[in-house]
Amino acid sequence: MFRKILVAYDGSKGAEAALEKGAELCKLTGAELMVLTVYRHHSILEASLSMVRGSDESGASLDDAMRAVSREAAEHAKARAGELGVESVHAFIKGGPSARTIVSFAEEKGCDLIVVGSRGLGASEGYMLGSVSHKVTSLTSIPVLVI
Structure with missing residues (x-):
């Protein structure tokens, strides 16, 4: 049924749920x-307007910091998937607009399914898709499972 399942992971509760469901589907x-x-x-403009400095004393930029946090999240997700019993897990990090990057990565890697978490907003919680999950579903012909 599925050969490659992509889970978009950002460390949120929704992403954790997506990872668990993706792992379950992989095992099945x-x-x-x-x-x-x-x-x-x-x-550079965004960094200059940010409350956070563009780089620290070591010369690390805001992008470097974001990349490091993303790497930690990806490594955590890979380890967690292993704990959940998935035999073949690969973790990646990419920079760019979230939804478009998820879709282009899934197409590039030949994924059969994309699993993403959804976040409710305000009083509509549970009824509205988060912006990234909504964009992913509208940008791809690959089946998307929103958790």
């Missing part, structure tokens, strides 16, 4: 699990 189908964590690049 024997699929390979691909975990992708996406971080957003910051322009």
